[in-house]
Amino acid sequence: MAAALKIMIIFDFDWTLIDDESDRWLISNTGLSQKFNELHLQLPWPSLMDRLMEELHLRGKTVDEIRECLKQVSIHPRIVAAIRSAHALGCDLKVLSDANQFNIETVLKNHGLYDCFSEIITNPAVIENEGRIRILTYQDPASLHGCNLCPPNLCKGLVVKRMQSLSLRDGNTRFIYLGDGEGDFCPTSKLNKEDRVMPRKDFALMDLILKDPSLVKAQVHGWSNGEELERILLELINKISNVN
DSSP states (O other), X not given: OOOOEEEEEEEOIIIIISSSOHHHHHHHHTTOHXXXXXXXXXXXXXXXXXXXXXXXHHTTOOHHHHHHHHTTOOOOHHHHHHHHHHHXXXXXXXXXXXXXXXXXXXXXXXXXXXXXXXXXEEEOEEEXXXXXXXXXXXXXXXXXXXXXXSOTTOOHHHHHHHHHHHHHHHOXXXXXXXXXXXXXXXXXXXXXXXXXXEEBTTSHHHHHHHHOGGGOOSEEOOBOSHHHHHHHHHHHHHHHHHHO
């Protein structure tokens, strides 16, 4: 008897799940723009955010105050509905992002979506005893993961390959990947022809796919806004479920 079909949906976070960039939102809304301009050419992004979190701590900003700032980040109501529908239909939802755990958990919990996701793969965050938020890296930047498409701290393609390997043991899985940026091209290129990728139109991922479509085996379904994301995602779930 054939194994039951599973659908795994992987969301990028910034400019995909949310219509903004969570780190830059925090920088702009906590008065860190000048400090960011001083440091952003000197440090890789996770180290930069770690340093800026230290700056907020030095300025007396509490963890709760930083959370309250991030709670102002909106998620399109149709994307909220799409996530809840996909979860209710039994899909396995994950976040794969080069943001960080603190930002993502805060936003998802604020919108009542945290429990819809089985896993959040991102740069870890730790709150130290004195209330200082530390931003770490998902991978050791010195580990040289061998991918020239991804930043040294996170190769999303390696993560997707790990998921594919695990899915072979668990049964028959179809992947749907939603993303927008250059960092989403590597995982997109790892998808199989039975999988789907949903790149956001007029963003870097779609541009890279259009530049050389032969590098992508998955079926491509572009979207522009929350309404399109919801409609296309639910259509794909329905098609995959009915074909198999």
